[in-house]
Amino acid sequence: MRGRFISIEGPDGGGKSTQAKRLVRALTDSGKQVLYTREPGGTPTGDLIRGILQHDTSGEAIHPETELLLFAASRAQLVQCVIKPALARGEWVICDRFIDSTTAYQGYGRGFPVDVVKSINEFATQALLPDLTLLLNVDVSLGAQRTHRRNADIGQVEDRFEREDDAYLTRVRDGYLALAEASPERFRLIDASRDEDSVFETVWALISELERSVA
Numbered sequence: 330m331r332g333r334f335i336s337i338e339g340p341d342g343g344g345k346s347t348q349a350k351r352l353v354r355a356l357t358d359s360g361k362q363v364l365y366t367r368e369p370g371g372t373p374t375g376d377l378i379r380g381i382l383q384h385d386t387s388g389e390a391i392h393p394e395t396e397l398l399l400f401a402a403s404r405a406q407l408v409q410c411v412i413k414p415a416l417a418r419g420e421w422v423i424c425d426r427f428i429d430s431t432t433a434y435q436g437y438g439r440g441f442p443v444d445v446v447k448s449i450n451e452f453a454t455q456a457l458l459p460d461l462t463l464l465l466n467v468d469v470s471l472g473a474q475r476t477h478r479r480n481a482d483i484g485q486v487e488d489r490f491e492r493e494d495d496a497y498l499t500r501v502r503d504g505y506l507a508l509a510e511a512s513p514e515r516f517r518l519i520d521a522s523r524d525e526d527s528v529f530e531t532v533w534a535l536i537s538e539l540e541r542s543v544a
């Protein structure tokens with residue numbers, strides 16, 4: 330039985346990482362081999378790139394073009410070294426962000442032509458697409474509130490992306506909605522303004538539906 334590739338996407342503050350971890354636990358409990366990974370990162374090279382992108386660890390400002398290509402570089406390494414081998418072993422792969430993050434944040438957000446971003450994604454992934462993309466949709470203001478609260482709870486400083494203004498984050502959110510509308514066969518839109526348990530109920534129902542459809 331071949332593994333499945335699920336990406337979890339959405340604006341910041343939608344609870345992606347929490348839902349991804351719950352999903353990994355539930356799938357593991359149901360007897361599946363599951364690999365959790367995230368972007369940017371997920372490999373030693375990707376984790377170094379994450380530091381540069383999130384916290385400017387190179388010590389210089391990152392140009393938008395460089396930013397886009399660094400996300401793509403991190404993804405290429407992750408696909409080749411982690412995701413493809415896991416799928417070949419028949420495992421389920423749960424990826425916290427994937428191609429659609431770049432299309433939403435760098436394409437719609439920064440204003441790079443969306444078709445150019447999509448070609449770069451395709452090159453980086455060798456056209457690998459998730460079987461299913463769960464889009465955790467949340468309003469920009471609620472997302473920002475949750476992000477600030479989480480940072481305060483764990484004593485973390487805002488990263489480069491969390492310092493972006495509302496106009497940028499609104500373009501990202503609208504970009505995600507446009508992507509979901511354009512590929513309804515791959516995307517499932519989930520109202521992530523609800524509490525964690527209700528969101529997970531929906532996530533689990535969608536995963537069960539996917540399993541039934543490919544069984």
Ligand code: TMP
Pocket residue numbers: 341368369400426427428430431432434435490491
């Ligand atoms: P995280 O907070 O979900 O770990 O993601 C880190 C930030 O990186 C988040 O604000 C979204 C941003 N991002 C992009 O701008 N483009 C991308 O391709 C990815 C994967 C993340």
